[in-house]
Amino acid sequence: MTYDIVIRGGTLVTATGRFSADLAIEGERIAAIVTPGTPLDAVRVIDATGKHVIPGAIDVHSHHREPGYTHKEDIVSATSACAAGGVTTSFAMPNVQPPPNTVERLDAIIDLYNAKALVDWNINAAGTVPEEIPGLASRGIAAFKVFMVVDTGRDYPHMPGIGVHDHGKLLEIFETIEPTGVPLMVHPHDQALMGHIEEGFWARGERDALAYAKAYSAHDGIIWDTAAALLLRLQKATGTPLHLLHTQTTGVIEQLRTAKAAGQHVTAELNPWAVFLGNDWRNIERLGSYALSYYVPEKNTEPLWAALADGTIDLISTDHAPHTREEKEPGWTDGWKAHTGTPSTQFYVPMFLDAAVTGRLTLERTVDLLATAPAKAFGLANKGKLEVGADADIAIVDLDAELEITDAIVLSKIGHTPYAGKRVRGVVDTTIVRGRPVYENGGVTGTPGWGRQARPSR
Ligand code: DOR
Ligand code: ZN
Numbered sequence: 001m002t003y004d005i006v007i008r009g010g011t012l013v014t015a016t017g018r019f020s021a022d023l024a025i026e027g028e029r030i031a032a033i034v035t036p037g038t039p040l041d042a043v044r045v046i047d048a049t050g051k052h053v054i055p056g057a058i059d060v061h062s063h064h065r066e067p068g069y070t071h072k073e074d075i076v077s078a079t080s081a082c083a084a085g086g087v088t089t090s091f092a093m094p095n096v097q098p099p100p101n102t103v104e105r106l107d108a109i110i111d112l113y114n115a116k117a118l119v120d121w122n123i124n125a126a127g128t129v130p131e132e133i134p135g136l137a138s139r140g141i142a143a144f145k146v147f148m149v150v151d152t153g154r155d156y157p158h159m160p161g162i163g164v165h166d167h168g169k170l171l172e173i174f175e176t177i178e179p180t181g182v183p184l185m186v187h188p189h190d191q192a193l194m195g196h197i198e199e200g201f202w203a204r205g206e207r208d209a210l211a212y213a214k215a216y217s218a219h220d221g222i223i224w225d226t227a228a229a230l231l232l233r234l235q236k237a238t239g240t241p242l243h244l245l246h247t248q249t250t251g252v253i254e255q256l257r258t259a260k261a262a263g264q265h266v267t268a269e270l271n272p273w274a275v276f277l278g279n280d281w282r283n284i285e286r287l288g289s290y291a292l293s294y295y296v297p298e299k300n301t302e303p304l305w306a307a308l309a310d311g312t313i314d315l316i317s318t319d320h321a322p323h324t325r326e327e328k329e330p331g332w333t334d335g336w337k338a339h340t341g342t343p344s345t346q347f348y349v350p351m352f353l354d355a356a357v358t359g360r361l362t363l364e365r366t367v368d369l370l371a372t373a374p375a376k377a378f379g380l381a382n383k384g385k386l387e388v389g390a391d392a393d394i395a396i397v398d399l400d401a402e403l404e405i406t407d408a409i410v411l412s413k414i415g416h417t418p419y420a421g422k423r424v425r426g427v428v429d430t431t432i433v434r435g436r437p438v439y440e441n442g443g444v445t446g447t448p449g450w451g452r453q454a455r456p457s458r
Contacts, residue, residue: 002041003031004435010048010396012386014055015368023053025392028434033388046430048396054367055384056088056393056431057349058374058454060143061124061185061245061269061317063157063341064090066112068097073322073413075116076448078345081320081411082119083438083446085346086395086428089383089454090119091317094126094145099161101126103135110139110453117451118444119433120383120393124185126162130176137180140455142378143243144177146170148189148227152198153336157321165191167230174238181458183241183267183378188227188252197223198336209288212335213278213295220297221249228252232259235266243377244268247313248278248296250303256312267377268312270369271319272348275304275355277418289331289338290418293319308369309361315373316352320345322414343412347419349395350403353426357399379456392435401427411444 003024012021012033024032024040034040059082065073075092082090092113100106106125113121125136127144136144148170150163164170177184197218201211216223228244232255235242247253247268259266273293277283279301283291296304307313321341331338344351349370356366375384382391403426405419431439438446 002043004042005044005046005432006040006042007046007048007053007394007396009036010051010053012053013363013367014386015364015372017364023386025432025435028392030386030388030390030392033386046396050400051396051398051429052363053386054395054397055371055386056395056433057086057370058089058380058384059087059318059320059345060091060315060374060378061271062090062092062320062345063095063322064092065096065322067109069156071413072324075112076118077411077413078320079116079118079121079451080444080446081346083431083433083444084411084428086349086397086431087345088119088393088395088431088433089121089380090345091122091124091142093124095147095157095159095162097159099126100136101129101161102132103139106136106139106141113451113453114449116448118438118446118448119451120454121451122454127173127177127184128162128164130172133173133176134180137182140453141182142380142454142456143183143185145185146173147187148191149187150191152195154339156339157341165189170230171234171237174234174240178238178240183243185243185245186231187245188224188231190223190226193226194223207334207336209292209331209335209338210284212289212331213284213292217295217297221251224249225251225255228255232264232266235259235264239265241265242267246271246274246294246319247307248274248294248300248304250300253303253307253312256307260312267314269315269317270304270308270313271317272344272351273319273342275301276351277342283418287418289328289335291342292331292335292338292340293321293342305360309365314377316348316369317374318344318348322412324414325416342418343414344419346411347405347417349397349428350424350426351419351422353397353399354424357425379458380454381457383454392432394432395428396430398427398429399425401425403427
């Protein structure tokens with residue numbers, strides 16, 4: 001038979017090992033993995049000599065901004081950046097307008113993705129309206145998302161309709177989601193404590209980005225730790241699978257260890273900003289709000305890497321959160337006016353490959369964190385692995401080449417990155433989504449509409 005594509009000469013890396021092999025693709029699936037040099041007919045041969053072949057990254061947490069905030073990003077620009085960054089599946093977050101908290105709204109957004117996405121996708125529906133939860137769950141979503149944050153002093157990124165911090169309402173949401181079997185992602189945040197902390201900063205006249213950074217990390221991350229404690233307790237009470245977002249404190253890491261040891265159904269993620277950006281006060285001083293997502297005090301860095309290595313943190317997702325310069329600039333004088341969040345979808349795979357090259361993590365664990373574990377956590381049975389029969393979602397990467405991250409190469413609509421100037425070892429050469437190259441030779445070759453909903457099998 002003649003295969004559609006054969007990738008020759010590369011080193012395949014999975015969550016459990018690495019080996020030299022040639023990989024054949026037929027249609028949308030991996031059709032054969034064979035000893036290097038085995039004669040195979042192919043329409044197209046990709047030479048991967050000296051390169052590594054890994055499952056494409058699965059990003060379960062990304063802010064694509066469409067509909068409603070397309071001046072920041074849209075489905076085409078976000079998924080183009082995914083293609084260039086080795087990301088073959090990207091889940092969209094619900095802080096768009098109108099938010100997908102009803103079936104009708106979710107269906108309208110699904111139509112947009114069917115027409116526009118270059119890579120595979122899903123949508124994390126807002127689980128804020130209990131009556132809508134069963135209907136939303138029937139639409140092939142892989143997760144619900146609830147923010148515990150409601151912004152003070154601005155109306156984005158945490159606008160009304162997506163945030164719930166009342167404990168009783170949260171319990172009701174956990175109870176309602178449980179029978180659907182769909183995991184619930186929560187952005188942990190203690191609004192009441194934060195209210196008090198903010199008042200203190202403002203009363204002292206501290207309002208700039210540095211004050212904002214300190215407020216969110218006050219008392220060793222108390223707003224994160226108390227919220228996580230509540231969520232883990234609600235998980236225990238209801239049995240609803242919980243996915244904890246934005247892991248960044250040693251306090252949360254310890255709670256995760258205890259909950260997992262007790263057999264609780266919880267997964268946790270780390271976002272790139274927690275170890276490559278917001279964990280260095282010099283970046284906050286240099287970049288102000290452009291470096292915030294959140295300030296993650298330096299003492300958390302080593303425990304976070306250890307938790308990634310030992311499985312306490314299950315997976316890496318981007319929290320890709322593009323905002324324009326106009327939305328970031330006010331932070332120099334008022335950090336509460338600037339929109340919080342940092343972009344990363346195009347560069348996080350290279351940054352974590354660099355962490356593997358420099359020995360922070362093994363290459364296998366890196367692949368696990370980026371692809372295999374997210375697929376497993378969200379029930380994507382055919383994704384996140386290099387196996388015969390699996391979706392041919394693949395990134396071919398060059399670990400000997402260096403990438404210099406610059407604003408000029410940013411595909412995200414905003415055209416800037418807080419990682420500009422950073423040099424990393426690990427360049428994405430080619431990205432393949434279900435058998436079709438969507439990025440190669442330095443350019444995006446995918447087309448809007450190729451991406452398909454990555455439905456979980458439960
Ligand atoms: O930093 C953040 N940015 N945190 C969030 O919870 C939302 C996100 C965004 O949408 O920009
Ligand atoms: Zn987010």
